[in-house]
Amino acid sequence: MLQKKICMLGSFAVGKTSLVRRYVESIYSDTYHTTVGVKIDKKLVQVGPQEVNLVLWDLYGEDEFQKMRWSYVKGASGYLLVADGTRRATFAKALALEEGVRQAVGSLPFIFVLNKADLAPSWEIDAAMESQLVDKGWDVMRSSAKTGENVDAAFRKLTEKMLGA
């Protein structure tokens, strides 16, 4: 059985932990609990004939209080780059993190996840910003940990990218 390490990257309060909990445990809470340190979960998935054990590294969100430790990304096969659609600043932070990963460990497969799709009327990230990412050849998905929209799909797509499927 294959084992693949996936990192969750993004600014604080974008919903990284909620995405993991929705994906692994199918639960969601509206209350925001900030992540301190690293939490690791596992999920067994089937991609075609291949069984894969995904090891999900839920990293704390980087901000002025906690700086990213790039050694955590070593050994990762891919990552979800998460931004909060309702907070424009998290978009720029995600872009900076993508640059950081490339410098630290080189290019890795990733999916740019615009989370909180359930709050679409309050979004600050507009279609023009989104399409600029698509123009760069990035995989961009709108998700909602609250409703479950595109959560499984994002992890599945990333797994397929990691497997080169």
Next chain:
Amino acid sequence: MSSLITELLQLMGYALCEDRAGRRFALLYDPPGWFQEVWGHQIAGNLLTLVDRSPFLDAFLSEAKEHWNSNAQGPLASGVWVEQIPGGREIPLEARAWQIDGKRILSIHSPQESFQEQSRVLQTARDSVLVHERLLKEIQKKEILLHCIIHDLSQPLAAIKGCFDVLGGETLSAASKRLIELGSQQSERQDAMIREVLQAFAMDIDSAMGAGEAGAPAPNILACAEETVAAFAPLFRSHGARIRLDPRIDRSPHWNVTGEKSRLMRIFANLVENALRHAPKGSVVTIRLEDDAGSVKASVDDAGPGLPKEFKADEAFALFSKGKEGGGKAGLGLYFCRITVERWGGSIGCESLPQRGARFWFRLPRVARSEPVSAITAPAAAQTHSRPHERLAILLVDDDPAILELNEILIEREGYEVTSASSGAEALRAFAKRRFDVVFLDEEMPGMSGVEVAKRIRAAEPPNGKRQIIFAITGNSAKEDQARLLASGFDACFSKPFRPEELFKAAARFSLGTAAQQSATLAEGSAGAESSLLARLGGDAKLLRSITRTFLNDYPAKLHNIKQAIARKNAPALASAAHAMKGAVAIFGADDAVQSAIELQQMGREGNLAKAAATFRKLDESLATLNAKLREYAPPAKRNPSGSARGKHAARKSRHRARPGPRR
């Protein structure tokens, strides 16, 4: 290891183990309780396998081995991670790799207390940041809403009160006069209530922002520009572009300006985002700051295609204005910039650059480093035009034809010489031809605002010449609005509805002639029913007929604009056209039509036109009824022979037939 040290380490919650072959570790003493909970079942004898239980530790041990092999001094720390044990409890852990006497030692401890403390502090800090972000967004929305409320509610109410004044002077029965008096009182009451609510609203915003209080520090615009560049650099890089601060900026002087930091940052952010939408790959967006005669001019230059030829700079900053390409969102960003900059006594604009690209700029008054923001004072009325014993010449400027006509007649009746203009451009043309004793400017006009007109008049004044008296007529009557208008070059401000007696008082204050002073005295001494406007008009029914004809001439075109906006599903155009109609019909107290116009305006603002056609039909019906009534009051004049667009439209729509009225 001595038993004392072992006991001490146990008490401190540390587990120590030594690296052995095969990714196994030997425990150096009995580990603490939490260790048993996490790794208990991995212990065989005193050897244990750590990595099977913990992918985090597995990854850290790879780093630790490099550390051990490098013979580096001191420990290597893993950082905190969390292990979940059966039952769901989470245990925070931190590992360190040591090299002691050639032995490879791994220490693990559970920093439970410091972890909880760190979690609590970070939770509080991040919650605060989130609340602050939300607050800033809400404030931007509220400021725009506040601005719209002031304009939308005050404008028609001003006209309604004017109409009560006019009707009060008619020869009517005592009962009718009493009803008009009651209506007038209720209008006054409603006006006062609107202002109280808005005042409270404005205070709420200012207290939340920490702005507007005496002693609030003036923001440093250079520091704000630097922060903007730093914040947006990654976003620009991702788009293959670059943002920079003009390296030629002179950093030696202070760059403190009127305003408030978080809103100033929002202005920069809105302009920079706008520039990014048009910046080609490989291009550079530059923020410039220049000293500009007591002000600071900040510019955001992009290398995009520039502004379209037919583009009007003022429209870029209008409410719900959006670019055609790579458009923004709700069309609020640049509008927010305009109302904020103007509130601070500044100006804003845009232009194409000579070679390529566009420049969006704003200008803010420079303040002394220690000067608080609120220290805006009215300019002294220096030298004035003084033509005693002569009729004062007044230039009256308002974009609403009914209000313009009403004020024109009211002022003329007091013996003044009035020239009217319906736009800022028209006012400047009139001003270029001759001088006036007083210029009255409506603050909010499409195209060129009253503030802009005042600034242009001031800019054209010779340094030691006589000062033109300029009065503002505004629906924005909060203290900070008054201060803003005075700082923009106005000599006095009048809240809508305009009352001629206020002019007399102001004219007296500015020593504008004996006649004016006498009028002022008369006005002050004749308070009460007999001082109403129509008493002075002597029951001139021509006045009302004239206003009615103006309305009958104008409203078919307004109705057509609404219909067209609905047909084209153009929500912003519908909001704008319905707003114009609402103001026009409110003068005549046509409640049904006003209600329909309000509903259409709301639909336009919300972008939901599903019920627009049905509401339009109701409006059309109400207007047909109103048309019939008004035609009885204002007997028809000759048909418009000019064949103008307005005339043609009226001819097509017989039940809304326009009547050419004599324009004054």
